[in-house]
Amino acid sequence: MPNGPDLDALFNPRAIAVVGASATPGRVGNLVFEGLIASGRTLYPVHPGEGTIHGHAAVREVDALPDGVDLAVITVAAERAVDAAEACARRGIPFLIVVAGGFGETGAAGKALEARLAAIPERFGSRILGPNTLGIYLPHAGIDTLFVEHAADALAGGGGVAFVAQSGSVGVEALSLASNIGFGLRAFVGLGNKCDLDELDFLGHFAADDATACLGLYVENFERGRAFLEAAARVSRRKPVVVLKAGHTDAGAAAVSSHTGQLAGADRVVDGAFRQFGIQRAFDDEELCDATRTLAALPPASGSRVAIVTPAGAYGVMGADHVETPARRGRISMATLTEATRERIRAVTPDFAAVGNPVDLTAVADDSMFAAALDALLEDDGVDIILVAAFFAPPGVTDGLVGVVAERVRRGLKPIVAFTEYGPKTDAYLRRLYEAGVIGFPSVGRAVRAARFLVERAERRRALGGPS
């Protein structure tokens, strides 16, 4: 696996100092401190004037911090943040998160400030995340420095996606939106301006983290492009790596240039390199989230033949159309079911049901028909991926359908992707599916796209000579 800095203490710190911690609701220093309480770690608020903050005695200055602090989150504004970071580094704290903006992204004065930050690792050995970053969020550990509103742990956590984002807004908005339907996050990292730690460092960390099943990265400019690609190729033999490299058209690249002050790589070069080095590419935040939550949770597809089960014929038709329409990635096709499979489905469905592919159970569908159809498709060697329209509108379908699908997902024989549309209750049903272990989407198009990501994943791994 790639070698890189040992980041274990950043993600599993013994004690955490919050420089600029505040008792005033709404302040960044308050939000950050509050977000760390659930961690159960030893916390030190650092503030010259306050007595206690959320019951923790404030330390008046960085120099007065006791030993054993592995992480300092610096919440004060830019200029003071640099002073504080230098003080923390001198104090021997190995990891610093600098949340303030007002650095390189704001012009010459900011660039000079950022240069002082960037000098710290070499001068003192401390490693820096940021500046201009939301920091880190680890739902499983109750560590959360994100000082903006985002999804609840229950919806965001519990899974294997390591999500690394250069842009805080993309990170948080995508995280929150994905979490509406259950995301399965292992860790979130906001890279910010990357004055020190960058995407390659975190790629190496999460590659070695057994609880990480899939990496998703939003990157605008690569600091060490060649090394990143080579590392990604090693990682993606074992774990999917999905990258949203914004700026793939000329106009997009020009936009990146104004946004980050960097030149985006020529897009076609990026595209070819990603393919060669085993990276799957996403083109917006929805794709990045959809891909990672799918790839982290589901077994690989052993082929590209898709079967669809639905109680609403029209969704079978639209699904088949989406499957057969050429798309940007993952060539897939509708499976041809064996006569044995058709017979098994015919035996439990009315005469007017369609037992081809898509399997249309019709509006008389009930939970047991779904179960029988899914079982038949799981045992049909001509089917590699199953899409199921988990629609709860037919009178015979109960909430038990969630369990019917979940049980078959648990067997792990083939990837099963659900989709459901149920008006205002759509997200609630998708969450219930997710909590039961079923990856689902609110539209047939996104479910088919998820199937493409699974097939593309298998292609990438085969090309790299990884396990198939």
Add this chain to the structure above:
Amino acid sequence: MPNGPDLDALFNPRAIAVVGASATPGRVGNLVFEGLIASGRTLYPVHPGEGTIHGHAAVREVDALPDGVDLAVITVAAERAVDAAEACARRGIPFLIVVAGGFGETGAAGKALEARLAAIPERFGSRILGPNTLGIYLPHAGIDTLFVEHAADALAGGGGVAFVAQSGSVGVEALSLASNIGFGLRAFVGLGNKCDLDELDFLGHFAADDATACLGLYVENFERGRAFLEAAARVSRRKPVVVLKAGHTDAGAAAVSSHTGQLAGADRVVDGAFRQFGIQRAFDDEELCDATRTLAALPPASGSRVAIVTPAGAYGVMGADHVETPARRGRISMATLTEATRERIRAVTPDFAAVGNPVDLTAVADDSMFAAALDALLEDDGVDIILVAAFFAPPGVTDGLVGVVAERVRRGLKPIVAFTEYGPKTDAYLRRLYEAGVIGFPSVGRAVRAARFLVERAERRRALGGPS
């Protein structure tokens, strides 16, 4: 405009009879009756055994109905429904909605039953919607025969989209999903098995309905294809016509064949014909809803040059990428802003903001910066369509941003499409935007696609020689 049956009494009936109306909660005959109470029309429940239903005295049989009933909704099961329909027709009721399934879609016996229904118009003059249909839903009139859960009037209504769906599930699920973020429905019609009234009849009706601004149709098979196309070409000179013709790939077409017992038209023929006759094509229900809610609400685009305003640079980048990536429809490009426009935006934004296109207001954005940027773009002749990232996360952005955008939408100078991502609150913010008159989407990709639909609309109208 196309001539066809006069359907006014179907959509504006003086009195309505519900055959099989029931006082038992959950029964179709109960749900249908309840859904008509808000209409304020004279209602006659028809039931041999019940006394009163929701305070309305039941009529024991169809023959006992008084004069003046323009519409009978027949909620009893298939065989009895045919008898009831014949009785209603003999009684002289001009419009019948037959909701029961169990007709042509279920095999030979059902086909025979359906043939009896299909004979009614010629024998008695009554016109039939269905069978196997959810019927009609007119939020503005409180008329709602949809007996399955769907979106509330407040979210579904208040607009100019006439939505006609051959599949009840597509109709309701799409309607409900679209309504989560505000749909703007004028009318919903479920075509069902089309034993009599079909898509062409409703095309003609809504073409002549001044309150209908856009037609959206989900059709699996066309009863009278050539006539439909010719009528659509006449309609689309004045109003957008968007059609989802499922089954456009071979596999999709095969699925339609099992689903409806009809052969789907060869896809390429459909595609070319749609273009020639001014129809815009959608490929799934999400597209159909996105397209119609956009086209019904926004002014035509006078060109294809898009500007993007965002407080989050990354979304400008992704948006520019989506704009510049070739897609299935509506070739668009990023606008080049004039120096005057750039100066105007520069005057109200910090130095580190990007005043090219996309306009990146950065995280220091506030309502007034959005206002100034939108005003500048509205007055820049090089900009045809504006996309605005209505993100409420930046500290300087307040709920007042909704009004800022809405005011500029109201001027009607250029189409303005919003998008917002705000975690679990995304839909709530989209509803607030919608209620203020702003069409918004929960992802940048869907907002860009909406821009493509606007440009495609202008192309279609120009090709037909309609007003430009």
